[in-house]
Every structure is written in C-alpha cells, then in structure tokens.
Amino acid sequence: xxxxxxxxxxxxxxxxxxxxxxxxxxxxxxxxxxxxxxxxxxxxxxxxxxxxxxxxxxxxxxxxxxxxxxxxxxxxxxxxxxxxxxxxxxxxxxxxxxxxxxxxxxxxxxxxxxxxxxxxxxxxxxxxxxxxxxxxxxxxxxxxxxxxxxxxxxxxxxxxxxxxxxxxxxxxxxxxxxxxxxxxxxxxxxxxxxxxxxxxxxxxxxxxxxxxxxxxxxxxxxxxxxxxxxxxxxxxxxxxxxxxxxxxxxxxxxxxxxxxxxxxxxxxxxxxxxxxxxxxxxxxxxxxxxxxxxxxxxxxxxxxxxxxxxxxxxxxxxxxxxxxxxxxxxxxxxxxxxxxxxxxxxxxxxxxxxxxxxxxxxxxxxxxxxxxxxxxxxxxxxxxxxxxxxxxxxxxxxxxxxxxxxxxxxxxxxxxxxxxxxxxxxxxxxxxxxxxxxxxxxxxxxxxxxxxxxxxxxxxxxxxxxxxxxxxxxxxxxxxxxxxxxxxxxxxxxxxxxxxxxxxxxxxxxxxxxxxxxxxxxxxxxxxxxxxxxxxxxxxxxxxxxxxxxxxxxxxxxxxxxxxxxxxxxxxxxxxxxxxxxxxxxxxxxxxxx
Amino acid sequence: xxxxxxxxxxxxxxxxxxxxxxxxxxxxxxxxxxxxxxxxxxxxxxxxxxxxxxxxxxxxxxxxxxxxxxxxxxxxxxxxxxxxxxxxxxxxxxxxxxxxxxxxxxxxxxxxxxxxxxxxxxxxxxxxxxxxxxxxxxxxxxxxxxxxxxxxxxxxxxxxxxxxxxxxxxxxxxxxxxxxxxxxxxxxxxx
Numbered sequence: 001x002x003x004x005x006x007x008x009x010x011x012x013x014x015x016x017x018x019x020x021x022x023x024x025x026x027x028x029x030x031x032x033x034x035x036x037x038x039x040x041x042x043x044x045x046x047x048x049x050x051x052x053x054x055x056x057x058x059x060x061x062x063x064x065x066x067x068x069x070x071x072x073x074x075x076x077x078x079x080x081x082x083x084x085x086x087x088x089x090x091x092x093x094x095x096x097x098x099x100x101x102x103x104x105x106x107x108x109x110x111x112x113x114x115x116x117x118x119x120x121x122x123x124x125x126x127x128x129x130x131x132x133x134x135x136x137x138x139x140x141x142x143x144x145x146x147x148x149x150x151x152x153x154x155x156x157x158x159x160x161x162x163x164x165x166x167x168x169x170x171x172x173x174x175x176x177x178x179x180x181x182x183x184x185x186x187x188x189x190x191x192x193x194x195x196x197x198x199x200x201x202x203x204x205x206x207x208x209x210x211x212x213x214x215x216x217x218x219x220x221x222x223x224x225x226x227x228x229x230x231x232x233x234x235x236x237x238x239x240x241x242x243x244x245x246x247x248x249x250x251x252x253x254x255x256x257x258x259x260x261x262x263x264x265x266x267x268x269x270x271x272x273x274x275x276x277x278x279x280x281x282x283x284x285x286x287x288x289x290x291x292x293x294x295x296x297x298x299x300x301x302x303x304x305x306x307x308x309x310x311x312x313x314x315x316x317x318x319x320x321x322x323x324x325x326x327x328x329x330x331x332x333x334x335x336x337x338x339x340x341x342x343x344x345x346x347x348x349x350x351x352x353x354x355x356x357x358x359x360x361x362x363x364x365x366x367x368x369x370x371x372x373x374x375x376x377x378x379x380x381x382x383x384x385x386x387x388x389x390x391x392x393x394x395x396x397x398x399x400x401x402x403x404x405x406x407x408x409x410x411x412x413x414x415x416x417x418x419x420x421x422x423x424x425x426x427x428x429x430x431x432x433x434x435x436x437x438x439x440x441x442x443x444x445x446x447x448x449x450x451x452x453x454x455x456x457x458x459x460x461x462x463x464x465x466x467x468x469x470x471x472x473x474x475x476x477x478x479x480x481x482x483x484x485x486x487x488x489x490x491x492x493x494x495x496x497x498x499x500x501x502x503x504x505x506x507x508x509x510x511x512x513x514x515x516x517x518x519x520x521x522x523x524x525x526x527x528x529x530x531x532x533x534x535x536x537x538x539x540x541x542x543x544x545x546x547x548x549x550x551x552x553x554x555x556x557x558x559x560x561x562x563x564x565x566x567x568x569x570x571x572x573x574x575x576x577x578x579x580x581x582x583x584x585x586x587x588x589x590x591x592x593x594x
Numbered sequence: 595x596x597x598x599x600x601x602x603x604x605x606x607x608x609x610x611x612x613x614x615x616x617x618x619x620x621x622x623x624x625x626x627x628x629x630x631x632x633x634x635x636x637x638x639x640x641x642x643x644x645x646x647x648x649x650x651x652x653x654x655x656x657x658x659x660x661x662x663x664x665x666x667x668x669x670x671x672x673x674x675x676x677x678x679x680x681x682x683x684x685x686x687x688x689x690x691x692x693x694x695x696x697x698x699x700x701x702x703x704x705x706x707x708x709x710x711x712x713x714x715x716x717x718x719x720x721x722x723x724x725x726x727x728x729x730x731x732x733x734x735x736x737x738x739x740x741x742x743x744x745x746x747x748x749x750x751x752x753x754x755x756x757x758x759x760x761x762x763x764x765x766x767x768x769x770x771x772x773x774x775x776x777x778x779x780x781x782x783x784x785x
Contacts, residue, residue, distance in 0.1 A: 004621050004629075109632050133628075166630040166655035169621060237654075244654035312658035323660030325678045326716050332706035333675050336604065336695035338640040375700065551700050556639055559699040572734075 005170045007163040010134035011101060012037030013170070014141025015071050016044060018097070019177020022063035023047040024056040026420065027449035028075030029110040030164040031103035035073055036452075039461045044178065049452055049461045052385070052420040053078035057085045057100060064089075064098040064154075065190060067181035069145050073101035076117045077384065081421065083120070088192050089154050090124040091200040093207075095181045097148035099141065101157045103164050106281035107308040112365070112384070114306060116282035121156045121259040125204050127211050128156040128259035129220070130236040134168045136256065140220065142173070147214065147257075149181070151207055158258075160281060162237045162308070212260040220256030223269045227251060231273030233266060233286060233297070237308075238279040244311045245318075261286060263293045270295045277302065277318065281309050340370055342557035343517035343533055343575035345443050348488040351553050351579065352495050353410060354378035356502075360395050364388040364413035364422070367448045368441055371412075375554045386421025388413045389429050389438050396434040408502050412439035416446035416454040418471065429507050430478040437501040438509045440471055441488070443516040444525060451519055458524055468524070475509045488512035491582045517575055535576030536592050541566045543588035550580040550589065596649035598657045599745065602676045603668030604693045605642050608738030612666075613644035615742060615763060619754045620648045630655035639696070641672055666745050668738065669693045670709045670721075677716070686713055687744050687783075689737065690723040720744070722782050728775060733768075736775035743779020752780070 005013060011034050015023060023045055025035035039047035050056035053074040060070035074082060079102045086100060102120065105111040121128035129144050131137040137159065144155040188196050215221060226248040234242050235255035242252065253269045255261065270276045270290075278287040278299035287299040303309060303317045316322050340347050346368045353361060354376040363369055363379035364387060372379040383391055392411030399405045413422045418440050429438060446452040453459045458468035475483050482504055486493045494512075501508040515525050517533055526532060539550075546565040550558055557573035558580055560566075569580070569589075581589040599616070603609045610631065617629045625648040632643065645657045657679055665680045666687045667673030673688045680686060690710060697703040706712075713719045722744070728737040739760070746756060760772045 002621075004617060004627070161632065162630060162655060165632065166628055167617060168628045168652075168655070169626065240653040241656065244656075244658075308656075310656050310658060311654055311661075315658070323658065324682050325660040326680060326682050328674070328677060328712070328716055330674070333671060334695050334697050334703045334705065336639070336641045336672075336675075337697075338605075339696045341639065374696075374702075548701070554696070554700070556696060556699060559694060560701040562701060562704075 001172045002169050003172055004167050005134045005138070006033065006165055006167045007131065007134050007137045007159055008033035008165070009037050010138040010170050011073070011141055011157075011159070013172060014138035016041050017138070017173045017175050018069055018142045018145045019175060019179035020069040020071055020145070021045055021178045021180070022060060022068045022070040023073075024050045024059040025073040026050050026053045026056050026078060027446055027452040028078050028103070029449055030105065030161040031073050031075045031078070031101060032449045032452065033164070034101060035461065038071070042462055044175065047461055049454060051455055053082040054085060057082040060098055061085055061089050064094045064096045066095065066183045068096040069177070069179045070096060071099045071101065074103070075111065076102055076104040076115055077111065077113065078102075079117055079120055081385065086120070086154070087124045090126045091192055091197060091204055092190060093152035093200070093203065094148050094154060095183060096179065097145035098154040099144045099148065099157050100154055101159065104158060104160045104282070106160055109161055114282060116285065117156070118158055118258065118285050119283070121158075124156075125208055126153050126156050126259075127151060127257070128158055130158050130256060130258045131163055132236050132239045132254070132256070133163065134166070134170045137163060138170055140256065143220070145179075151211055151214070152203070153207055153211075156259075158236070160237055208260060215257050215260050215262040216265050218257045218262070221262045221265060222254055224252045224254070225272060228273050229275065231269060231276050232279055233269070233276060233290070234279040235286070236281070238281060241309055241311045241314055242279050245314045255286065258286070261289055263290065263295070266290060267293065267295050270297065279303075279309055279314065337373065338370060339556050340367065340554060341517050342555050342573045343577045345488050345512065345514035345516065346371070346441055347553055347555065347577070348491055348494055348579045349439070349441065349512050350376040350378040351583070352491060352498060356498065358407050360392070360407050360409045362388045362392040362395065362409060362411040364417050366414040366417055368412060368414060375552045386413065386417055386425055388425070389422055389436070390425035392436045392438070393425070393429045393432065393434040396436045400435070408437070409434070410437040410439060410498070410502075412441055414447065415440060415442040415444065415456045415471065416452075419455045419469070423474070426475070426509070427478055430480055434507055435505050436507055437498070438507065440509065440511045442471055442511055442513045443519070444513075445516050445519045447516045447518070451516070458522060471511055475511070480507060480509050482506060482508035483511070485511040485513055488514055489577050489579055491579065533575035533577070536571055536574045537569055537576055537578060537581050537589050538571070538592055539567055539569050540588050540590065543586055545586055545588070547585060549583045549585060553580050553583060555580060596647055596652050597749070598662045599646040599664050599666070599749065600657055600662040600676060600679050601644045601646070601666045601668070602672040603642055604672065605639050607668040608735065609642055609644050609668055612738040612742040613646055615759055616646055616745070618763060619751070619756055619759045620646070622759065623754045626650060626652045628652045628655035641675060643676065664745065664749060666741055668741060671706060673713055674706070674709060677713070680717060682717070684717065685748055686717050686719040687741065687748060688713060688719060688721045689725065689741055690721050691725040691737070720748070720783060724779070727778050731771060731775055731778070733771055736771055739772045739775040740779040740782075743776040744783050745779075747780045747783040
C-alpha cells in the first residue's frame with residue numbers, strides 16, 4: 001500500500017513497523033509531528049510528551065534496558081538537553097533497540113541556531129542514519145533498530161526541516177512485533193561506574209570498527225556513475241537537491257548511513273571521477289574526514305557557509321548562474337512578521353511590561369519571544385528553553401554587586417517551558433535568593449509548536465485525563481513567599497502586580513493564567529475561564545479621537561485608518577479579550593455581547 | 595518534465611488544505627509528487643508557502659528561484675513577495691484580497707497600491723476576487739478551494755476527478771459547498 005507521508009509521518013510509520021512499544025519526546029519544530037503521529041498507534045505503542053528532552057531520552061532508555069524497542073525524538077537543540085544520558089548510554093549499549101531522532105534546522109526556519117548534530121554521532125561514538133526523503137525515513141528507521149541491536153549501540157537518526165516537513169509517496173510495510181528482548185540483570189553492562197565504564201569504553205572502540213565495516217557494505221551507501229568529470233558526495237536532502245540541478249550530468253555517491261563514513265568506498269568512487277565535490281548543509285564534516293583519509297575533494301569553500309544548500313544555491317555556487325527570474329523591485333513589499341494573535345493572553349502582560357523603564361527583561365523560547373518586537377519592546381535578552389529565570393538571577397546578582405546600577409530584573413517564560421527546565425532555574429532563584437520578578441505565562445498548553453499537552457494541561461498525548469500539575473503550589477513549595485496569580489487580560493491587575501513585585505527586595509513569582517486563543521478548550525477550561533473569547537469589541541468612530549493608544553497593544557485585529565484618523569477593529573479577527581478597551585482614554589471601545 | 599506549483603498566502607488562509615487536496619489528486623493520477631511546506635512561527639500571521647512538484651520522477655521538494663510554472667497567491671502582496679520563484683513565462687493566479695501585516699495595521703507603512711497592475715505588467719496574471727465569491731457562496735473559508743479550482747484549470751489538470759477527492763477528504767457537511775467553490779474557481783479561468 002502506498003501513502004503520501006511527510007518525513008515525520010514516515011518516521012512514525014517506521015517506528016510502528018519496527019515493533020517499537022515505547023516513544024517519548026518533547027515538542028520542537030521541526031520534530032513535533034513524529035511523536036504526534038506515533039501517538040495515533042494507541043493500541044500498539046505507548047507514546048508520551050515528556051517534560052523535556054533529557055527526560056524523554058531517559059524514558060526511552062529505561063524501556064530499552066528492559067527490552068523494548070524505543071524512540072526519543074527532538075529538535076536539534078533538544079539533544080543538547082538530552083546529551084547527558086545520550087553520551088553514557090552510548091557506552092552501555094542497548095537491550096531493545098534505541099533510536100534518537102534529531103531534527104536539525106539548516107536555514108533556521110524556526111530555531112535559535114544552526115548547530116550540526118552530525119557532530120553528536122562522532123562525539124558520542126554512535127552510528128548515524130540520514131534519510132533523504134520519506135520512503136528512506138521509514139525504511140531506515142526499521143534498519144536502524146536492526147543496527148542498534150546488532151551492534152549494541154543507540155542510533156542517532158538525523159533529519160533536517162525539509163525531510164521532516166516534505167511529503168512524498170511511501171510504500172508501507174507491516175508491523176514486526178512487538179519486539180521484546182529478554183531482560184537479564186547485567187551490572188557490568190548497565191552500571192557505568194568507572195571500573196565498568198573502562199570496559200565499556202573498549203567495547204565502544206571495537207564497535208566502531210565493526211560499524212565501519214557495516215558502512216562499507218550497507219546498500220544505503222551507493223554510487224551512481226554517469227559522467228566521470230564531477231563526482232558529488234552528499235547525504236540527506238542535499239543529494240536530492242544535487243540530483244535536481246545536475247540530473248545525470250555528474251556522478252554521485254549517496255551517503256545514507258553516515259557515521260562511521262564508508263571512507264574506503266568513497267575513496268574508490270573518488271578514483272572514478274576527475275573532481276570530487278562534497279555537498280553538505282551546516283559544517284564540512286564529511287569533507288574534512290575525507291580529506292584526512294587522503295581523498296582529494298572540495299566543498300566548504302565553494303558554498304555560502306550558512307543556510308540551506310537548495311538547488312538555487314548549488315546552481316549559483318557551482319555553475320555561477322541562476323535560472324532567469326522576473327525583474328521587479330521588491331522595495332514596496334511590506335514585511336509580514338509573525339505577531340501575537342488577536343486574543344493572545346500574553347498581550348496584556350507585555351503591554352504593561354514594555355512601558356517600564358530601568359528594567360532588564362529576560363525572555364525565553366515560545367510565542368512570547370515576540371515580546372522583543374514593536375510595539376512591546378518588552379524583551380532584552382533570551383537564550384534557551386528554561387533559561388530566563390537563571391539568566392535573570394545572574395543578571396540581578398551582577399547588578400547587586402555593581403554600585404553604579406540599580407536596574408531591576410523581570411524574567412518570563414511559558415507554562416510548558418517552566419515544566420521543561422524552568423522549574424530548575426526557578427529552584428536556583430529560590431535557593432540563592434535574587435531579588436528578581438519571575439513570571440510564568442500560563443496559557444494552559446504548549447503554544448508555539450501547535451498545541452501539545454504538557455504536565456499542566458490535564459491531558460496526555462494519547463488523550464488520557466490526568467491531574468493537571470498546578471504551578472502555584474510548586475512555586476510555594478520552593479519557598480517563594482511572594483506569589484500572585486492574575487488574569488493577564490486585566491491591565492490594572494497586571495500593573496498592580498508588577499508594581500508590587502518590583503517594590504519587593506526579595507524574589508517573587510507572578511503567574512498569568514488564561515488559555516491560548518487558538519487552543520481547543522477543554523471542559524476544565526470552559527468551567528474555569530468565564531466568557532472565553534465569545535464576544536467582540538467595537539470602536540465608536542464618533543467618540544474615537546485617533547490617539548492610537550489601542551494600536552499600541554499590537555493586536556492584529558486593530559488598525560489605524562489614515563484617512564479617517566480613527567482606529568478600527570476587524571470583527572472577523574476580534575475575540576473580545578478587552579485589552580484594547582482598557583487602553584482607550586475616551587471609552588470609544590465597547591464590548592458587544594453575543 | 596517536472597512541474598512546480600507554488601501556493602503562497604498568510605497563516606490561516608487554508609493554503610495547506612488546498613495543497614493537500616492538490617497533492618492527493620496528483621498522486622491518484624499516477625504522478626510522482628513531492629510537497630514541501632515550512633511551518634513554525636509563520637503560523638502566527640506570517641507569510642506562508644506550500645510547494646508542490648509533480649512529474650515522472652521528482653527529486654527535490656523545494657522549488658528554486660525562477661522555476662515555478664504557476665504561482666497561486668491567496669493574498670495579493672504575497673504574490674509580489676514570491677514572484678522571483680516564478681518562471682518569467684509562468685502564470686500567476688492572484689486573489690484580489692488584502693490582509694494588512696502589522697507594520698501596515700499600526701500605520702508605520704502603507705500597503706502597496708496597484709499590485710494587480712504591477713503584476714499584470716510583469717507576467718501572465720489572472721486576478722480575481724475569490725474572497726467575494728466565497729462569501730457569496732455563504733462561507734468565506736472556501737476561498738482556498740475556489741483558488742484550487744482556478745489552479746487546476748490553469749494547469750490543465752481537469753482529467754482528475756477532483757469532486758471525488760473533495761468528497762473523500764473534506765468533512766461531510768462541507769463537501770457540497772466545496773464542490774461548488776471548486777467549480778466557481780474552474781469557471782474563472784478561460785482555457
């Protein structure tokens with residue numbers, strides 16, 4: 001049977017076919033749909049959203065130890081979080097096969113960096129696969145479990161955004177399994193104390209030699225000889241891009257199993273062509289290893305050092321030309337940056353926060369990172385998941401040491417980010433006592449990645465109702481004495497809470513609690529939040545004085561008409577959050593109750 | 595020969611459903627098909643694109659600059675933004691519909707005027723108001739299916755049973771209106 005699948009859907013299918021029984025992940029673009037699709041196999045696979053990537057990998061490892069085939073999937077930066085268990089389980093080796101999917105982002109479509117996670121395979125000394133399309137993604141997952149178990153190693157499965165999110169036709173197979181290996185107590189394998197780790201270290205090196213042999217013989221690494229002038233070495237999506245540009249005008253060495261590299265086989269290929277060009281996104285990893293092995297090749301110097309190696313980039317870099325395009329001026333095209341949605345519960349908070357002076361505003365990863373932009377200007381710095389409270393803490397400690405500064409610090413992150421690693425950074429604030437204001441923007445869901453459940457939302461990915469973990473009792477248990485939970489749509493409450501918290505000389509926590517406007521509201525949401533986005537606001541043009549105060553809320557349902565010099569609300573977009581209504585000095589905005 | 599279709603618009607306009615139906619139809623007709631889209635932060639009111647490529651054998655899901663056979667813009671300024679992806683001899687189908695981005699809403703920039711005229715001067719362009727036609731049908735959301743109908747006619751893909759594909763992949767209560775919308779889109783393009 002054939003089906004049109006994205007790379008992420010194909011991975012989920014491959015996981016099903018391979019007989020996997022346990023899957024854990026934390027959402028992150030472009031990896032999110034892997035776990036979402038695995039979760040649809042409710043009868044065959046236990047799937048969960050973990051609180052973070054480290055926890056996801058440890059969950060998968062636990063399942064592998066007792067004999068299940070298991071998977072943990074994450075975006076590239078997620079593997080930084082999960083690096084600790086990743087490196088040591090690489091020593092221990094598996095019982096049931098273990099695959100770790102890393103979804104890298106050349107071009108940074110939705111990410112904070114462009115790190116190349118192929119380095120992790122080398123760093124941890126584990127085998128790696130790199131599919132170039134959905135069919136390969138599915139087939140290679142099945143093979144990855146065979147390799148994992150045969151060579152006693154977790155496998156790194158590296159995809160990029162275009163593999164994850166492109167759809168093509170996949171021939172489906174049937175499910176093997178479920179696969180369970182027998183669990184036997186084995187201290188020397190499963191307890192990495194130094195004495196045993198030294199033994200494991202030897203095993204890792206022997207394993208790499210065996211894997212190099214696998215790489216050499218694997219049909220996933222193959223050559224296609226057409227023309228002997230140029231030979232291209234490429235893995236993943238770069239291979240398809242090159243094929244698109246050159247077709248059968250050049251020869252190819254396609255790398256599918258990419259660590260250890262089949263260097264001897266590539267060397268044989270290189271001897272058949274006059275010039276070898278390596279096309280790889282991000283870092284020149286294959287190129288440098290090939291050069292060290294004595295293969296004469298080019299690559300990094302021919303291409304831009306960052307971004308995707310899409311067909312136009314390859315054409316420009318290697319042929320010095322582009323396809324003819326329509327000539328026109330782009331000057332008049334207005335940028336269309338992402339914005340906080342109409343009704344976004346973050347709006348009220350940032351509208352008030354952005355007005356404050358002499359503040360360091362420390363943000364985090366989520367929709368609320370848009371606070372940096374106009375009109376809020378309410379974020380000075382952000383870094384990584386869960387980092388806001390600890391960075392703010394460090395900044396406050398520096399400011400306290402510095403007699404020339406009296407800046408205050410407000411740090412903020414979302415609910416899912418709090419459960420991810422923010423809980424750890426808030427623990428440090430509580431323990432080491434920084435006089436920071438720590439804000440948890442609880443919109444009752446994981447928003448930016450497309451509404452995944454989290455420990456605070458009350459449901460699991462497979463739809464099981466669970467007790468929602470309440471943030472305020474956690475914060476109080478950490479020892480915070482100054483805690484307030486507010487409705488962020490009430491501007492006066494936000495203002496008062498900020499005044500109160502900034503007036504303290506001790507750590508404080510403000511929790512804003514209102515659901516994301518795009519969320520599918522649960523029964524509990526409907527009970528708790530009265531009049532949830534059921535109304536609309538309108539502006540009376542007779543009363544409006546054109547002061548633009550409402551426009552400063554940055555709501556995409558509001559616009560300013562330059563001809564009439566009045567503000568207007570688009571009734572199709574407005575959901576009646578009333579934030580703009582509270583900013584109007586002449587009460588021109590009113591609520592229309594449905 | 596591989597054909598490339600680029601659908602562009604603003605997050606929430608239904609480009610993804612239109613390209614999904616398009617892709618399903620092409621697969622059922624026996625073509626090799628690849629479809630690419632980038633999602634992430636663009637869902638928050640940003641510019642979005644779906645890329646569909648079909649033919650005997652397709653390698654890359656990505657349309658390169660100057661290689662799209664047709665550009666379907668669900669919002670007219672987006673047609674200008676993505677125009678460099680179109681072949682100079684390609685076609686543009688443009689929804690005469692304006693969605694103001696934040697810098698226009700807050701009065702910092704003006705929405706460009708005479709976009710349709712600019713496009714018509716540059717390339718074989720068909721402009722029509724799918725939003726109005728959708729509202730006349732009673733559901734503004736079927737604008738995407740009207741544009742899909744226009745695209746199918748323009749790409750001469752009428753041999754595929756699109757009504758069946760719509761029936762199979764759209765919620766039952768919306769099938770009838772979507773089939774009507776599709777026909778309106780087809781009728782708006784002269785063969």
